[in-house]
């Protein structure tokens with residue numbers, strides 16, 4: 001099949017590349033010429049394991065092209081995917097201006113039997129608006145479907161190739177048949193391709209993300225309670241998870257959810273409900289708990305030092321909002337860095353992938369961008385951990401202690417065992433577990 005994918009951001013690029021890898025002829029379109037030239041050489045503007053290799057291979061084998069010229073590609077396309085960004089606007093609602101621009105741009109070039117598929121995460125009802133707009137611009141009915149994505153950063157390619165399900169919002173049999181054929185290779189995984197109305201598919205995406213975010217805020221609230229009542233959230237989490245109705249996934253406490261999806265989607269869903277004169281109390285609470293949780297490491301640090309961190313050296317491990325990504329959007333680390341900068345602390349940071357993004361935002365407000373995690377704690381008064389990168393899980397604790405001026409760790413991801421911390425003589429604060437304070441013994 002011939003596909004045009006508009007927008008080479010995270011979703012568009014993964015979608016276009018994976019569909020080309022499944023044997024389709026795909027052209028990815030972007031307005032940014034430099035980006036397009038880079039993509040032809042396999043230079044991708046984001047960090048996603050395996051993506052660069054897959055882009056390059058499919059491009060070299062002629063199935064994957066990149067261009068800025070939509071007019072040249074659209075007339076040929078069986079399916080036109082819209083995968084442009086829908087950032088959060090000031091009101092919390094999704095900003096759809098990029099989608100409208102694309103719709104205007106493609107309208108004059110669409111083939112009579114082409115299927116337009118909305119991939120971007122958009123408020124319920126957007127599919128209908130795209131349909132109306134294209135009807136007006138083209139003077140005929142254009143077939144418009146929705147196909148929301150459920151990709152996780154860091155594992156996007158395997159999420160695409162081995163989905164739990166594919167959700168398609170369609171208006172007619174023709175769209176269903178096209179999308180069935182396109183996704184047929186994924187059926188080998190035994191997982192379903194679900195067809196429903198465009199509105200249901202749009203809401204499925206938001207509802208799924210909102211429930212996952214709810215699980216995270218819920219467990220964080222229970223973690224905070226655990227700290228107060230002397231329980232261990234890890235035992236509580238496992239005790240809960242064995243109930244098959246609850247399960248283990250997305251019940252890890254931490255510093256709240258970040259990234260480009262959960263915070264934005266929860267707010268967009270709440271804001272949509274409010275415009276429809278509903279009161280989305282759960283969604284608002286989930287967001288509120290998350291915003292509060294994101295500052296929980298800062299609160300612990302502030303309490304421990306009585307607010308006096310000026311001149312103290314902080315080793316900071318982990319800046320990305322989660323491991324295996326360089327993405328720092330809505331990352332809890334930003335909360336900590338802003339606090340430390342404002343208070344005049346000395347900051348030494350390390351992250352395997354996100355350093356460039358942090359440097360672009362903080363520049364010389366951060367004293368040292370370190371090549372290794374051990375360099376970051378050299379001479380540090382304490383270590384603060386924001387992201388659970390695997391390489392941080394089993395440090396040489398003796399070396400760690402020897403390098404620090406005081407052995408104090410603030411761990412937002414529960415990486416270490418409390419017994420190990422005691423044995424090595426660290427003062428240790430984590431999430432939802434008792435603190436280990438060697439300064440008091």
Ligand code: UDX
Nearest residue numbers: 149150151152153250251252254256257258259261322
């Ligand atoms: C998410 C959805 O999983 C995906 O389906 C959707 O399409 C886009 O949004 P992503 O943002 O890449 O994907 O990351 P994910 O792995 O889901 O984690 C989201 C956030 O939740 C991270 O900040 C992570 O640290 C946090 N999280 C996740 C927890 O705090 N606890 C958990 O148990 C799980």
